[in-house]
Amino acid sequence: MTISRINIGPVHPSTHGVLRLVADIDGDTVVGVEPHIGFLHRGVEKLVENRMYMQCPPYFEKLDYVAPMSYDEIYVAAVEQALGVELSERAAYSRTILLELQRIASHLLWLGTMSNDLGQFFGMFMWAFRDRDRVLRLLEEVSGARMFYVNMRLGGLVRDFQPGFDERALEVLGYVERRVKEYERFIEKNPVFIERMKNVGVLTKDMAIELGVTGPVLRGSGVDYDVRKDNPYYVYGKLNFKTQVRSECDCLSRYKVRVMEIRESIRLVREALRIMPEGSAVGMPTRLIIPAAKNRIVGVSREMPRGECFVYMVADPQRPYRLSIRAPSFANLAALGEMAKGCKTSDLFAILGSLDLVMGDVDR
Template identity: 70%
Template sequence: MAITRINIGPVHPSTHGVLRLVVDLDGDMIERVETHIGFLHRGVEKLVETRMYMQSPAYMEKLDYVAPLSYDEAYVAVVEKALGIEVKERAQYARVILLELQRIASHLLWLGTMCNDLGQMFTVFMWSFKDRDMVLKLLEEASGNRMFYVNVRLGGLQRELPPDFEAQTLEVMDYMEKRTAEYERYIERNPVFMERMKGVGVLSSKDAKDLGVTGPVLRASGVEYDVRKNNPYYVYENLHFSMKSQEKGDNFSRYRVRIMEIKESIRLIREAFGRMPASGDMAGMPIRLRSPEPVNKVSKLSRELPRGECLMYMVADPQKPYRLSIRSPSFINLAALSHIAKGQRLADLFAILGSLDLVMGCVDR
């Protein structure tokens, strides 16, 4: 058979940013996928070395523009670790609530784009976009910004949560619970959806470990590892967090893991509000020119972002990071694409790409 080589991207409706794929096709079957990245490379790791510690959170947020707060928090947390700053207990709860809200927002956007990749005419996309907007409004209430929050400060948050934040959030969570059930009902009863998700893009648990994929992709393959469970930070230990995983490792498992994570996040937010100490302070240190002297030369820290595990490795200098190395979850999940897509059909390539939940800013850094 003759091999057809087609080029997809960097500008293509379903590459989620600037990703270029060179695909060798044998008929309709994929022989080989070559992934070209780096179109969005901004040299953030180098840039951070030239900035003061608290100048960088804004750069971190632009890495993953779908879940900016998560990256922001991961960076501030590694700085806190290096500088030896404790986070106030109330602020820990508040951070967990905001992070879980961010996770819901990110997964909702993923759900919409996933359905678009399967050829839906933007219907689920618009629905989930509307719901995501409600979450974004909550985050706006808490931080003052709609997209890029930059409200995590050393030792706490930029400011206290607004007084009616709890009531508002719980109301939205009730709505979100209903909506999630509605999505499940609508999507999982659609025969075409099930046909295109089940048994497509299978990643066995052995391969998943070998390729080092992370987050929902890893858990969908039956490997149970979630930083919130295995290496808990903040108050996740106190909350009754249960890890969500699936066995099969196909597209549908990845979808299920994310849907269950939305539900789990809703539950976590409710529980966190219940356990949050009523009194206390959550304001962190205001941004000053001089930050405290670092106590740890090398600090390493993992966070479970919506897309997977982010590992921040920082070598500290006074006032500035000497080196910051970011292990971005999308990067390593994308690396697994050429393995997963091999032998699948061309149409499934986009389903697989969608199910990996990539953000190109996070891949290229």
């Protein structure tokens, strides 16, 4: 019995960026995995201490480059809380819609990369990217940029939705819904996909809580916790949706949670579009001189596509004094070592894929 140590990454097709894994393998069985991170560490937490409040959103967007809108939003929300800025009703609705659209885009990308990790030769990858692009085009229409939007301002957005946004959004949602149904059939009727995900990377409910995983990974382990439901922000309290929980605790249940979340997000956006009030969603200009902060210490918690993000900010009058980010991918990656213990080499990559890591988010 010989244990060989292999080095996976930081440049490797399946590490989704610059993650390095040091894996001890005994034959085809993984004995232990240790993630080495920090290759994409940009020190955002320190950088923002030296920037004016509204100079920071671009930094935040680059943390999670798959779902930039949600990081944009969580930062602006933290600043809003610190300064005591109120949102108009329409602004709250439009932010909810944008966040959910971003979640759909992010989950679609995950679907593509996950099936690629499972060895499906780029088919699902290309399809998912194509469909994600339809969603991105909607976000582009709203913000003017395809990927890094910088679309949030204190008290609202940069600009209101264009006239006719509703119809275009509904059309895209219908398209995505049809597609997702097709993808579900494609994956769930294929025994190879099921075999690769079922009973792989089992993380029991207790372990999930103990290891502090979040988001779809946590819900895939049977823990019913979704910030949108349990600690609602914006208009999530008014909208009608279900938290997706699966209790099989394996990669397949994580996959199902995410696919069901796409469905749920589509429902959410449709409902929000229907009952969105008239008014203005435009926020304050960027170059606003900000008087003394109202709350010195704020904590904001948001359900991002990858899990719960928590921003803790100590506010100074013009800039953050200290800002700490609890990144969802960071929390999920920390559990990898435990999940991968004893699995086969191929399973390691299935598990890694099912965590939906974004290295920018892990390293910050």
